[in-house]
Amino acid sequence: MKSSSELRTLLRAMDHKGYPAYKSLAGSYQFPNFSLSIDHVQGDPFASPSSLHVEVSHKGAGFPAAYYGQDCARIALQDFLTRQFAAQFEDYNFKAKGSGKSGLLSITRCGQEVLERSACEITDTKIIARFHVGFPAFGRTINAGELEKILFDFLPRCVENSFFYQKLNKKKVEDAVFLAEDQEAIRKILKEEELTAFVANGSILPRKSGVSDLPMKDSVPFCSPASMERTFSLPHRGRITGMAVPQGITLIVGGGYHGKSTLLEALQTGVYNHISGDGREYVITDDTAVKLRAEDGRSIRNVDISLFINDLPNKKDTTSFSTPDASGSTSQAAGVIEHMEAGSRLFLIDEDTSATNFMLRDDFMQQVISREKEPITPFLERARDLYEKEGISTILVAGSSGAFFYIADKILQMDCYCPIDITDHVKKLCKEHTAPRIQAPGFTVPDFKRTLPVYNRNRKRDGRDYRGNRSDSSRHEHMKVKTFGRDSFSLDKETVDLRYVEQLADSEQTSALAHLLRYGLEQVVDGKRTVRQVVQILSDTLEKKGWDPFCGSYIPCGLAKPRKQELFACLNRFRG
Numbered sequence: 001m002k003s004s005s006e007l008r009t010l011l012r013a014m015d016h017k018g019y020p021a022y023k024s025l026a027g028s029y030q031f032p033n034f035s036l037s038i039d040h041v042q043g044d045p046f047a048s049p050s051s052l053h054v055e056v057s058h059k060g061a062g063f064p065a066a067y068y069g070q071d072c073a074r075i076a077l078q079d080f081l082t083r084q085f086a087a088q089f090e091d092y093n094f095k096a097k098g099s100g101k102s103g104l105l106s107i108t109r110c111g112q113e114v115l116e117r118s119a120c121e122i123t124d125t126k127i128i129a130r131f132h133v134g135f136p137a138f139g140r141t142i143n144a145g146e147l148e149k150i151l152f153d154f155l156p157r158c159v160e161n162s163f164f165y166q167k168l169n170k171k172k173v174e175d176a177v178f179l180a181e182d183q184e185a186i187r188k189i190l191k192e193e194e195l196t197a198f199v200a201n202g203s204i205l206p207r208k209s210g211v212s213d214l215p216m217k218d219s220v221p222f223c224s225p226a227s228m229e230r231t232f233s234l235p236h237r238g239r240i241t242g243m244a245v246p247q248g249i250t251l252i253v254g255g256g257y258h259g260k261s262t263l264l265e266a267l268q269t270g271v272y273n274h275i276s277g278d279g280r281e282y283v284i285t286d287d288t289a290v291k292l293r294a295e296d297g298r299s300i301r302n303v304d305i306s307l308f309i310n311d312l313p314n315k316k317d318t319t320s321f322s323t324p325d326a327s328g329s330t331s332q333a334a335g336v337i338e339h340m341e342a343g344s345r346l347f348l349i350d351e352d353t354s355a356t357n358f359m360l361r362d363d364f365m366q367q368v369i370s371r372e373k374e375p376i377t378p379f380l381e382r383a384r385d386l387y388e389k390e391g392i393s394t395i396l397v398a399g400s401s402g403a404f405f406y407i408a409d410k411i412l413q414m415d416c417y418c419p420i421d422i423t424d425h426v427k428k429l430c431k432e433h434t435a436p437r438i439q440a441p442g443f444t445v446p447d448f449k450r451t452l453p454v455y456n457r458n459r460k461r462d463g464r465d466y467r468g469n470r471s472d473s474s475r476h477e478h479m480k481v482k483t484f485g486r487d488s489f490s491l492d493k494e495t496v497d498l499r500y501v502e503q504l505a506d507s508e509q510t511s512a513l514a515h516l517l518r519y520g521l522e523q524v525v526d527g528k529r530t531v532r533q534v535v536q537i538l539s540d541t542l543e544k545k546g547w548d549p550f551c552g553s554y555i556p557c558g559l560a561k562p563r564k565q566e567l568f569a570c571l572n573r574f575r576g
Contacts, residue, residue, distance in 0.1 A: 001027075001030050001035065002027060002030070004032075007029045007036075008152065011144045012144055012148070014144055016144075017141065018141060019044050019045060019137055019141060021142060022042075022050075022135050023041045026039070026041055032156075033056070033156070033160065034054045034055060034056045034156075036052065036054050037053050037054075037055070038050065039051045039053060040554055042101070045099050045136070048132075049104050049106070049132040049134040051131075052130070052133055053129060053130040053557075054163075055126050055127070056126060056127045057125065058125060058126060061127055061163050062165040064165075067174075067177045072180045072181060072184040073177045075116045076180030076273070077122060077173070078122055079114045079115070079120075080173060081129070081163060082108055084161075085120070085129055085131070085159075086108065086109065088158035088161050089107060089131070092150075092157075095154065096136050096150050096154070098134075098138065098143045099138065099140075100134065102135070102143065103136055103150070105150070105154065105155075106132045107130070111505060112213045112274050112275060112278045113269065113272040113275075114274065115272065115506060115508070115509070116560065117559065118547050118557060119131070121547075130556065175276060179236075179276055179281060181236060182235060182282075184273075185234050185235055186198055186282065187287060189232055193230075195246055196247055196286050196345075197244075197283075197284065197285040198232075198242055198245070199242050199245075200222070200242035201223050201224055201229075202222065202223075203242070203266070203279055203280055203283055204222070204280070205222055205262050205263060205266040206220075206259075207265075220417040220418065222242070222418075224242050224243030224419065226421075228243045228245070228421055229242070229243060230242070230243075240282060243419065247387070247393045248387055248393055249384065249387060249394045249408050250393070250396070250410040251396050251405065253413050253414070258415055258417065259414040259418075261350055263414060263419070267283065269283070270283040272505055286345050288564075289348055290339045290342070290347060291348045291502045292336060293350070293502070294328035294329070294353065294354055295326070298573060299324045299573065300326050300334045300572075302321070302451075303320075303322075303337050303338060303450070304319045304321070304450075305337055306444070307336075307382065307443070308376060308377050309321070309329075310441070311375050313375075318375075328355030329355040331355075332355050332358045333358060333376075336379070338569070338572050339565065340445070340446075341446070341448045341531060341568065342565050342569075345391060345392055346393045347392060348395050349396045349397070350396075351399060351400060351401075357376055357378070358378060360378045360404070360436070361378050362401065362403065363436060366439075380404065380407065381440035382440060382443070385440070389445075396408075403436040405429075406430055408423070408426075410423050411423045411426050449530055450530060450531050452534060452571065455521040478518060478522070479491055479492040479521070480493070481518055482514075483514055486504055486507040486509075487510070489514040491517055491521075491574070492576065496517070497573060498573065501570075501573075503565070508559055508560035509560045509561070509566065512559040512560055512561060513566060515550040515559065516542070520537075521574075521576075524537050535568055538567060542561065
C-alpha cells in the first residue's frame with residue numbers, strides 16, 4: 001500500500017494532463033487515520049463518477065464491540081454510519097469546481113427502512129465505506145488541485161466526523177442500535193407466541209404522500225382494539241403495548257378512505273426494520289410475509305398451479321404450467337404457489353389489486369356457471385386449508401363481498417384509521433345468512449422439485465463458481481446488467497419487470513437482484529438444481545462471502561440485500 005504523500009505527488013505530476021491519466025491513481029493509500037482505495041476511475045468528467053472506498057480499523061474507530069456483535073445491531077450501525085457519511089458529504093458536495101461531475105461526493109441515499117448495504121460494511125476487523133467522487137477537470141484535462149482538495153481536505157473531515165465514535169453523538173448511536181435490538185426482540189416474540197404481526201399503539205401509519213414515504217403530520221395514531229392488545233417487555237424500551245395479530249385468517253374491512261390499505265401497507269413494510277421517527281418503528285411483521293397481487297402479462301415457467309386451476313378447455317397441463325402472458329387470475333395463482341415454494345408463512349392480500357375471479361365466486365355465479373365449466377378454484381375455498389394444513393396465514397383487505405367473513409378467524413373494521421374488533425358481531429350475523437358453497441377439490445401441495453433450465457447465450461461466462469473456484473471460461477465477459485430504478489433491470493438485454501413485487505423497498509435491492517441473478521445463471525443454474533436449491537446457494541454465498549462473488553473487480557456502492565422472497569420473485573420473472 002502506498003502512502004498518502006505518494007498520492008499527493010502523483011496528483012501534482014499529472015495536473016493539466018489528459019483526463020485518462022487519472023486512471024493511474026487506481027490503488028490503495030494509507031492516510032493517518034484510514035486507508036483510501038481508488039477502485040475505479042471514470043473515463044471522462046461527464047461519465048459515471050469514480051468509485052472509492054475507505055477502511056477504518058475498529059481500534060481506530062472505537063465503537064463498542066457490542067454494537068456490531070449481533071447481525072441486527074451491526075446492520076443498524078452500518079445504516080447509521082451511512083446516513084452520517086451522507087450528511088457530511090452534503091456540506092462538501094460540488095465545493096470542488098470543474099466540468100461535468102467534477103466535485104461530486106455521493107453515497108447511498110437511505111430511505112425509511114434499515115437495509116444491509118454495500119455502502120457501509122462492518123467486518124470483524126474494520127469498517128468499510130464505499131462512495132463516489134467526480135474527479136475534477138478543466139474541460140477534459142485534469143484539475144489535480146481540486147481533487148487534492150477533495151482527497152486531502154474534504155474527505156478526511158467527512159471520515160473523521162462519521163466513523164470515529166468519539167466524534168459522534170453517542171446517544172444517537174446507542175438509540176439506533178438499541179432500537180434494532182428491540183425490533184429483533186419483537187420478531188422473536190412473534191415466532192414464540194404464534195403471531196403474524198404486531199402494531200404498537202401510537203404508531204403513525206399514513207404516509208406524507210403517494211411519492212413520499214415520510215410519516216403524515218397530524219395523522220391519527222394507531223390504537224389497538226382491547227381484544228387484540230398485548231404488552232411485551234423489550235430489552236431496552238421496556239414495556240410496549242399494541243395490536244398482536246394471531247396466526248390464521250385475519251380480515252380487514254371498512255368503508256373507503258378509512259385506512260384498510262394503509263394498515264396493510266404498513267404490515268407489508270413491517271418485514272423490514274425502520275429508523276426512529278418513521279412512525280412504523282414498532283410495526284413488525286413475520287419476516288417471510290409476502291404481498292400477493294394479480295400481474296397481468298407476467299411470464300410463468302413450469303409452475304404447478306393445479307391447486308387453483310384445473311381442467312382447462314385446451315387440456316393444458318396445470319401441474320407444470322408455463323405461459324409468457326398470464327392473466328390476472330393465473331398470475332395470482334402462480335404467485336401463491338411460488339411463495340409457498342419460497343417458504344412464506346404469511347400472505348398479505350388487498351382485494352383491490354387482486355383478480356376477482358381468483359378470489360371468489362358468489363352463489364349466483366356458481367348456479368349459472370357450473371363447477372364443471374369453471375377451472376378456477378378461488379382463494380376463498382383454499383385459504384383455510386393453507387393455514388390448517390400448511391401453516392400459512394392470511395391477512396386480507398376486503399370491501400365488496402361478505403363471503404370472506406365465513407373463513408376469517410379475526411375480523412377488523414377500520415373506522416377513521418382506528419381498528420375495531422367486530423369478530424363476534426359478524427360471526428353472529430353469519431349464522432343468519434347462508435354460508436357460501438365450498439366445493440374445492442382435494443388439497444394437494446406441489447412437490448417443489450421444479451428446476452431452472454440452463455440459460456444459453458453466445459457469450460461465455462466469467463468469474464468463480466459458487467464454491468469460489470475459477471471457471472475455465474474466466475477470460476470471457478459477464479452478462480451485461482443495467483438497472484432502471486426500483487421497478488426493473490435488464491440482464492443480457494432481457495428486461496426483468498419487478499413493478500408488482502411490492503416489498504422491494506429500494507432500487508439498490510433491485511441492483512443486487514440483478515447481480516445475484518447474473519451470478520446464478522452463470523455459475524449455479526445447471527438444469528438439475530431446483531429453484532429452492534439455487535436460491536439457497538445464492539443466499540448462502542451472500543451470507544458467507546458477502547458481495548464480492550457477485551461483483552467484478554471491485555464491490556460498488558449501491559447494492560442492498562434483498563430477502564429470499566424477492567430473490568424467488570426475480571428468478572420467476574426472468575423470461576430468458
